[in-house]
Amino acid sequence: MEKNDRKQANQRVVKRLGIAAVLMFGFGFALVPLYDVFCDITGINGKTGRIDMEEALSQQVDADRLVTVEFLATVHSDLPWEFRPMVRRIKVHPGEVTEVNYLASNKTENLVAGQAVPSLAPGLAAKYFNKTECFCFTRQTLGPGESREMPLRFVVDPELPENVRTVSLSYTFYQAEPDASGSTSSMESGGLESVM
16 A cells, blocks of 8 residues: 555656646746846846838937937957947937947958847837847858948937936847858858848
8 A cells, every 4th residue: 555655656746847847848938038028018138129211200309308329339259350339429319310330340361240239228218219220130241351330320219218318329249150051151142141
């Protein structure tokens, strides 16, 4: 009798452990969308919006207000590039379409692809900062020793809360993974390859 009880107890433990393992595995898959929802609700993580130019131009410019936009740049240690904003800080009127450039330089003798990842602070401002054009929308490829100005066109939504006076936009460039053919870029696409 005792042997049967022990066997049933062990079977219950195995079932519970199996269910726990399946739940943990499922939770692992759910983390990314849950994190995105959490960031949208709380305004953290600095993900910015993307709008078309027509929509950006249709916004009412708030000429009575100025917002300072700071531009920052870093390069991951795996990417042998130099990367910097052409201008460190500007003042813009909310609703005004603004264009700035970053400069990227490949310091190697090889063709190298990179992908820029943006972050915006304060996170609350992310839903009010919209880009119409950005080098971060596509993978960038630079030839040996090549330097290139990379445009960023954006608009700060006039609905940005009044207490937000400064927004910091930071880009980190990472080396891009090779494509399916094993190369780091697609020259047929003019050095640009969509990652969206």
